[in-house]
Amino acid sequence: MTVGLAGLxxxxxxxxxxxxxxxxxxxxLGCNAAMAAMVSCIPDLVPPHQQARVSGIVGMMTSVAxxxxxFLADAFDTSLALAFLVPAVIGLASVLYLSVDVALAAAVLxxxxxxxxxxxVLNIGNALPQSLVPIAAPAILAIGGGGN
Structure with a gap:
């Protein structure tokens, strides 16, 4: 996680x-390495009878986060210390969330x-949209550019 914070x-x-x-x-690199270490421990920690509920909450919290x-970034844009602290806390929370998400996905295979x-296949489903959107974005932005 230190490498991830240095990158940020x-x-x-x-x-x-x-x-x-x-x-x-x-x-x-740093955040994904930290997440991989956490993900390997999570499947043993989530009881099977709670997996559906936790999975739904985790999925909903992605959009909320x-x-x-x-809004947090906008609220703390005047302080340099908070500008680094808030993303670090949010990054840690994201790693914890993704650990549970991947653990639940692995448990229901x-x-x-x-x-x-x-x-x-799950990783392709997660990574492919992130790879294709930058290719399509210039055309979409050119359509709605408004003469810029």
Whole structure:
């Protein structure tokens, strides 16, 4: 997580696009490494009778967290310390959330013998939209650009 926070610090202080890209890559590396360590422990901690309820709450909180994070960032934009502290806390909460989410997904896989394949398909479902939207975004923005 320290590597992720260092990457976020680079993003926060970077003055050019290449520096921002490098900082973001480092932040993702650090946060995803921390999340992987947590995810490996979670399936043993969520009782089977609570998995459906926890999964629904976790799914709902993803949208709530994004909206709340936007308002928090706007509220704390005057203080540099809070500008780093609030994203760090939100990042930690996101790692905890994603750990439970992946644990629940792993717990409901149909065949334990093919869990790696199923988790790969799940990862494609998560990553593919993030890869395709930047390709389509310029065309969509050009349509609604308003003469900019």
């Amino acid at each position: 610090a680079v993003v926060g202080t970077g003055g050019s696009v290449p520096v921002l890209m490098l900082g973001w890559a480092v932040a993702q 994004m909206i709340l994070g936007t 149909p065949n334990p013998e093919e869990s790696a394949k199923d988790m790969g």
